Amino acid sequence: DTGVSQNPRHKITKRGQNVTFRCDPISEHNRLYWYRQTLGQGPEFLTYFQNEAQLEKSRLLSDRFSAERPKGSFSTLEIQRTEQGDSAMYLCASSPPLENTNGYTFGSGTRLTVV
Amino acid sequence: RKEVEQDPGPFNVPEGATVAFNCTYSNSASQSFFWYRQDCRKEPKLLMSVYSSGNEDGRFTAQLNRASQYISLLIRDSKLSDSATYLCVVNLFTGGGNKLTFGTGTQLKVEL
Numbered sequence: 001d002t003g004v005s006q007n008p009r010h011k012i013t014k015r016g017q018n019v020t021f022r023c024d025p026i027s028e029h030n031r032l033y034w035y036r037q038t039l040g041q042g043p044e045f046l047t048y049f050q051n052e053a054q055l056e057k058s059r060l061l062s063d064r065f066s067a068e069r070p071k072g073s074f075s076t077l078e079i080q081r082t083e084q085g086d087s088a089m090y091l092c093a094s095s096p097p098l099e100n101t102n103g104y105t106f107g108s109g110t111r112l113t114v115v
Numbered sequence: 116r117k118e119v120e121q122d123p124g125p126f127n128v129p130e131g132a133t134v135a136f137n138c139t140y141s142n143s144a145s146q147s148f149f150w151y152r153q154d155c156r157k158e159p160k161l162l163m164s165v166y167s168s169g170n171e172d173g174r175f176t177a178q179l180n181r182a183s184q185y186i187s188l189l190i191r192d193s194k195l196s197d198s199a200t201y202l203c204v205v206n207l208f209t210g211g212g213n214k215l216t217f218g219t220g221t222q223l224k225v226e227l
Contacts, residue, residue: 031212040123042202042217043159050212091158095213104215106158 002026004107006092012113013082020078021110025094032075033104034067035091036060043091049075050097082114116141121203121218128225132193136221138186138203147206148179150188152199153220159202162188193225 005024013019025032030051035043046065048056051072061067064082069075079086089111093104121138128134140148148165163170165177165186176189186203200220206213 033215035217040219042119042219045214045216048212048214055212056209056214093215104161106160108158111156 004094004105006107006110010111015114018080020076022076023092024074029094030097031095033093034077037089084114087114118216119205119218121221123219125222125224133191136188140184140205145205145207148186149204151202151204154199195225198225
């Protein structure tokens with residue numbers, strides 16, 4: 001499978017716990033993006049990596065959120081001290097190293113439920 | 116004002132109908148434009164890019180008006196399988212790289 005892979009697919013956690021999600025992009029894609037999507041809304045940008053460098057972070061990404069891409073391949077998104085408002089679908093996408101690329105390829109997402 | 120605005124719908128249409136979705140964007144520096152399709156509880160998937168000259172892919176026609184900052188999608192002879200949410204997407208090169216900004220999506224329900 002050469003698509004974008006995310007795991008876990010679903011995560012249910014108690015409020016206050018930490019969670020970590022993983023994204024494996026398409027291998028030749030050097031750009032990796034994290035988005036969050038809540039019901040009835042479009043995906044909202046969280047952060048972006050080019051290779052291992054995190055180049056942009058949204059204001060949505062509070063201090064409880066951290067993302068890494070240590071070797072420029074897979075990425076992790078960690079949420080500390082989860083809150084009910086963190087419940088959402090977390091989407092990862094990747095794109096090749098071209099400007100005005102023809103869109104991203106998304107993974108299937110990780111659906112987080114904080115109870 | 117949202118960066119990308121769409122009518123959320125739902126648009127309920129009979130099979131075979133023609134339906135049009137519109138979208139406006141606020142940043143005139145936006146460089147490329149797309150329509151994505153999202154099925155319920157699935158990830159968004161690229162439907163088509165949008166060009167100023169207008170472009171067509173089978174039953175789907177997309178149009179961009181840069182002067183009005185307006186994007187449209189026309190679906191002809193709609194099928195039951197077209198039922199989904201259609202996301203208007205704008206790409207802006209920010210210096211650090213490309214960033215896609217999504218509208219809230221327009222829900223389409225095609226009925227028998």
